[in-house]
Amino acid sequence: MRRPRAREFGIELGGMEPGRYNSITDVDGVGVGHSTLIIGDDIRTGVTAIVPHQGNLYQENVTAAVDLFNAFGKATGLPQIMLEGVIETPILLTETLNTWKVADSVLDYFEERYGGAPSSLNVVVGETNGSYLTRNFGRHIGKEQVFEAIDLARSQKGRGPTPEGNVGGGTPMTGYGFKGGVGTASRIHDCFTVGVLVQLNCGGKEDLTIAGVPVGKEVELSKPPEESSGNSIMMIVATDLDANSRQLWKVAKRAAMGLARTGSYGSNRSGDFTISFSTGERSVDELVEAVPSKGDGFMNPVYKATVEATEEAIVNALFRAETMVGRDGNTRYALPLDQVERIFEKYGRHWNRP
Amino acid sequence: MRRPRAREFGIELGGMEPGRYNSITDVDGVGVGHSTLIIGDDIRTGVTAIVPHQGNLYQENVTAAVDLFNAFGKATGLPQIMLEGVIETPILLTETLNTWKVADSVLDYFEERYGGAPSSLNVVVGETNGSYLTRNFGRHIGKEQVFEAIDLARSQKGRGPTPEGNVGGGTPMTGYGFKGGVGTASRIHDCFTVGVLVQLNCGGKEDLTIAGVPVGKEVELSKPPEESSGNSIMMIVATDLDANSRQLWKVAKRAAMGLARTGSYGSNRSGDFTISFSTGERSVDELVEAVPSKGDGFMNPVYKATVEATEEAIVNALFRAETMVGRDGNTRYALPLDQVERIFEKYGRHWNRP
């Protein structure tokens, strides 16, 4: 039985409409590819690639920004994004100890796929720590997986529905004590689209809140989840709105508000980073006209979309991820959806099943 | 009929215990004083003073930090706090156009109450825009009101229960389309106390969320609230834990997560600032021992306390503020608590009435 996404389950988060796939790939041109590596009893890892467009990003940069909300993390490439306001490579998400091998492999990708790597390249790799389920010192993610992920992100398939849960970089991750991983969601507006993809690996069970319902407190388990040694979330926000990097920086900051809605208080050793970018396909003019305001006030619907889509992407990661047994028999249990159903009824939630 | 605070109404936010007064004044030494000015039909204003301790702050600074989450605001004194990590004056909160007269009056306070103002003083004044209810160009808040507020904050009374709602700097403010103003709350832990005070003036009705319940969407009004021309929140976080300014900066960032829980998405022309400070009365040693962790990991309970207390302070502002008619007949209605009661029941909330 395939586990449903939040919306298939009947949960609506916020009031704006999701896009066709309810995925970051609803932003035209954006592609996602996962490479997942499961070997024997103790390797549960992978890498996820997000491409802002289908071409050579070094030749055609996209406008971008970063929010270091809770910067306990090893993501590469962020300072230069903050300075120059652009991204010049695909964005890769992986398991923490693979960060640098993954970054290094992106050079090979440029060399082999684009006929030459530049002499300097600001490679962007985000990470969360999956060592509870995977033996991570081996650093199994290298050139093969990186090529697979980026190639897929640059294909027709990569621009369609996005696999979630135990895939790609999200493979061994934990969310609010349950099995976490990759989640995505989107929001559409007459004048723009916003899509969010997260690699969820943070939070404690007691804090989990879904649509305002204290699910974490209410779910009964035979024993409490063991603590992970790591605890982080990478949030990627894409939009087609041709906002500048200062405006995208504000957009990035709203992702932490979506995270907050799911119950996180930003625990200390968590790397809660957001990277936002724009494909630049939709001029801001229409939106400026639709939302009369001084200055950047027209961005309000974009912020709202970002908060909603981030919240839903996190919930989707929990809904789609399945129980996984990893190294040393360590086990992360999937969020028990039957309990969630009862809890939601107790809290007077009206289902909106498709 | 006195309107109840959230907890008197039976609403508990988060799981940690509040302090004696459930106020920022639960942090030992911290005092709060309001001066409220209501004149005729069109002046509805005031100023609130928060003193981190009862002495001369210029002579005995407190460690402090700032988070500029959404910096559309005119607060004074913030850059120097970011650099030096200390506060050297009381913190004043007022209506936006009074900001500078209030700051200037603090010099007089030092001259007259402490026998001399220094030749340079980093006065800290926060503001939100109350012009929907008060005619603000007149800038009625000056020396008299500033002295009254600080003197009160430095009295026995100022260290007790804190008046909320339509008082001090919060007098003319709006929260989520309802009457807003001042709110406060606290959390205690074996090893520290955290107290938060907010001057609430932000949010749209549809977004208001209380304890996860979509109260804003459910409340029925005969007509929607008119928009204010301003939209901001000042959040002040006090603790007795002797954290350093870097740690207090992390604490400050968590206040925005409490704000997010009440439904805000950080609208663009909103000044959402947090100032955090420590009275330094409790060594971190006990907490470090209680929460085994590398680095700053021991701060997690402080973050959690900050998120919870910020959320509750915001809700308290809405619960305690009464309907106010101001300039040109403009009216802000109090959050209708009878409706809130029915909505909470609909959403399966269990009352915990004292």
Next chain:
Amino acid sequence: MRRPRAREFGIELGGMEPGRYNSITDVDGVGVGHSTLIIGDDIRTGVTAIVPHQGNLYQENVTAAVDLFNAFGKATGLPQIMLEGVIETPILLTETLNTWKVADSVLDYFEERYGGAPSSLNVVVGETNGSYLTRNFGRHIGKEQVFEAIDLARSQKGRGPTPEGNVGGGTPMTGYGFKGGVGTASRIHDCFTVGVLVQLNCGGKEDLTIAGVPVGKEVELSKPPEESSGNSIMMIVATDLDANSRQLWKVAKRAAMGLARTGSYGSNRSGDFTISFSTGERSVDELVEAVPSKGDGFMNPVYKATVEATEEAIVNALFRAETMVGRDGNTRYALPLDQVERIFEKYGRHWNRP
């Protein structure tokens, strides 16, 4: 005998050409006005206004940025510039304790000169501490002086040559142990103009370096300068190049490099702030074409112009400022230009006297 500016004296700083007035007013539309107040033996103060254009700045904002290099200062309005990337009022520079009265007076200016103040206004006032020469608790700078300064900045005269030295906000200031104050300079390029104005109040005598010559160490005084209680510099950078706020932020950061060339090491209790803005009159297209580069690389000549003009503005402040006796007989001596001439010869400098 009028003291010469650096260039009149024969000192050239850097290699780019200055504009017509070698002043911030070489940026078309920019005006400067000083109001200077000297009363009796102990009041030596004033205020300087810089207008980015001659109209109503609230109605027509200019793009802007801020660098908080060494943020020991009380400047108002900076957080909102950092967020929104615009300035919506004239920029005022004054003596530290007058900061808030000056800010408050700008509201009156909008009310009286533009037929109405908005209900919220992000007033920008910078300050340095002049209390060595002026009795500053009196806060003598108010509406009258602010109006005089802004009116002058908005006149034909305000757009011509800019008075330097003991004028406006610079009246009581100290630079490198000598009499400091206001200085300005500009650089022109085929594709843009950059102008800088400083209010110089920082540095120690031994550190003063002019065109690489260790003037401070070489100048002989009968006794060393007494220390001031304050120590800061405000640097304002104007350009006509239509750069965005991120690019202007980079420009602002270069002003501290110009400051460094004059020997400063950024002493701790110094407020070394830079505000940069663009009048937007020159498209970047020409410059982008003239300086082939990826990304923001075309900005290099703008950075160079900023470093040079900042260095020269600082030196101009020292050259033009005359010895001043202030409160309690405190005296700041003008940089002795006869000694400077001999020192420069000793260090092999070639005069380029006009």
Next chain:
Amino acid sequence: MRRPRAREFGIELGGMEPGRYNSITDVDGVGVGHSTLIIGDDIRTGVTAIVPHQGNLYQENVTAAVDLFNAFGKATGLPQIMLEGVIETPILLTETLNTWKVADSVLDYFEERYGGAPSSLNVVVGETNGSYLTRNFGRHIGKEQVFEAIDLARSQKGRGPTPEGNVGGGTPMTGYGFKGGVGTASRIHDCFTVGVLVQLNCGGKEDLTIAGVPVGKEVELSKPPEESSGNSIMMIVATDLDANSRQLWKVAKRAAMGLARTGSYGSNRSGDFTISFSTGERSVDELVEAVPSKGDGFMNPVYKATVEATEEAIVNALFRAETMVGRDGNTRYALPLDQVERIFEKYGRHWNRP
């Protein structure tokens, strides 16, 4: 003939005393190791390790800070230093495309030398682009070189005099159009030591300034230096003073002032980063007593030492680096010291030859 360091040549920069080796290794416990790789005609590269102490840094972190003055660079590990205020690995400096292989090799170092790598590690690697002289796509720097460099840094030899110029990460680098590379210098004070090490790869010939003398403009070459494709400087500041991370952040910001003194204007595509750390061996108490001041004012001598040592480290890199021929016959000429001698005489500089 061995090329002299600046001080051996007779040039003194600033007024404070250098330490025993005039190197970052004058800070007790700090070690430096270079691994240099020169193969055939086209590989000219290497890696430099700096260890803040001789033990396991993950087990015993040092307090640290970062300044992103001009963040066009790919350095890893910086966001977490900014958040947590500590460094938990050696600092490695290398050629840009080797950044990630070097980072990855540090994991192996922990595994093999310390008996186990943690499941998450914030590896700190800085880089500058050496592709003018070395064929960098090959990424020749890996485990062998990283081990050699760190092992050397952790040896008795690594704590002595530090090789400069064409060594380690500095091997293929360019400074102000001349051959650049590694340079170091230190300053001692009764109450602390400051040491700086730079990997110099930035600046244009015309801008080079040494001790205030416009050496770059005066040096005559048969043809102007070709432009490099990259342009950056990594600056590492060490001190034994037990300053906190906020104070070390201020220290880091002063390195850019030392850079400015050598003529840089911070060109756009330059990664000008500073990492500062403290070994914590000297309490601040003595310095606080020696420099009476409020707040952090006692740090002034530390700032001054940092500016001076950074300036001298840059000049040392230029003095010690020898002409190098690299890939495709590309050649970087050493700064011609005979010309420098004549230029200094022309500019009235008094030699202080040992």
